[in-house]
Amino acid sequence: MISVLLVDDQDLVRLGLRTLLTSEDGFTVAGEASDGLTAVERAATLRPDVILMDVRMPGIDGLEATRRIMAAPGESRVIVLTTFEHDEYVFEALRIGASGFLLKDTPPVTLLDAIRTVADGGALLSPSVTRTLIREFVTKGPRRLVPHPRLDQLTEREREVVGLAAEGLTNAEIAGRLVVSPATARTHVSRAMVKLGARDRAQLVVFAFQSGLAT
Structure with a gap:
């Protein structure tokens, strides 16, 4: 219930x-x-x-x-x-x-x-909603980056995956972009969330914006 x-x-x-x-x-x-x-x-x-x-x-x-x-x-x-x-x-x-x-x-x-x-x-946080947030955020002009304090714990691949998630890509789309399996993409996203302490994918995308991983 x-x-x-x-x-x-x-x-x-x-x-x-x-x-x-x-x-x-x-x-x-x-x-x-x-x-x-x-x-x-x-x-x-x-x-x-x-x-x-x-x-x-x-x-x-x-x-x-x-x-x-x-x-x-x-x-x-x-x-x-x-x-x-x-x-x-x-x-x-x-x-x-x-x-x-x-x-x-x-x-x-x-x-x-x-x-x-x-x-x-x-x-x-569907891809369409993510893209809407990106447009709104970017059009507000230059922003001051506040890198996440545990950003250095991410591997290069995890940084890449977080950036793609912030573009609004699903795990399947991330897998296609990186030429890996959907399960591998999902694992990278999950590990990044754990390392950054993100409650869910929504907060992960926010961290990506603030840390400069989303452009």
């Missing part, structure tokens, strides 16, 4: 999410919050598997709430909900540990699959 905390300042949105989740087998609503501070408190006490987090809320916003939740003990994973695909907070949310983001008009089936994916340890 996957427990979910619903965080949104609109009662109607929370009601819709609750209705969807309670009508499906395998899900339970752990609780609700209508602002960021309450979300942080309930995440700590309820320890949900997944948190659906709105970005713009009164008090502290969803970004700061996510930051505090990720910094606290616990295994909860955050999916950021946004109204706009190019939300200015998306990259920062991924940087601080969110497992991905979804638009609020995401079809119900897609939302349920996304929750399952994140609960299983995956990330909501």
Whole structure:
């Protein structure tokens, strides 16, 4: 059973999410919050598997709430909900540990699959979303690189693989580019994640941007 905390300042949105989740087998609503501070408190006490987090809320916003939740003990994973695909907070949310983001008009089936994916340890960072983030990030102009402190632990091949992942390539596409098996590509990605302490592929891509492995 996957427990979910619903965080949104609109009662109607929370009601819709609750209705969807309670009508499906395998899900339970752990609780609700209508602002960021309450979300942080309930995440700590309820320890949900997944948190659906709105970005713009009164008090502290969803970004700061996510930051505090990720910094606290616990295994909860955050999916950021946004109204706009190019939300200015998306990259920062991924940087601080969110497992991905979804638009609020995401079809119900897609939302349920996304929750399952994140609960299983995956990330909501499809190639198309990754490429969108790259375009948004690059068009903001020159950026100050902040290399990951454990970057030197990566082999040259792992650096290459991380860079390709940041381009939005899947493991199969990375394998094709490097002329290796998909299993080998997957292994390189997994090892890079472990060495850099990335919670998931989403955070790995962020580390690639910050360390200069993505161009």
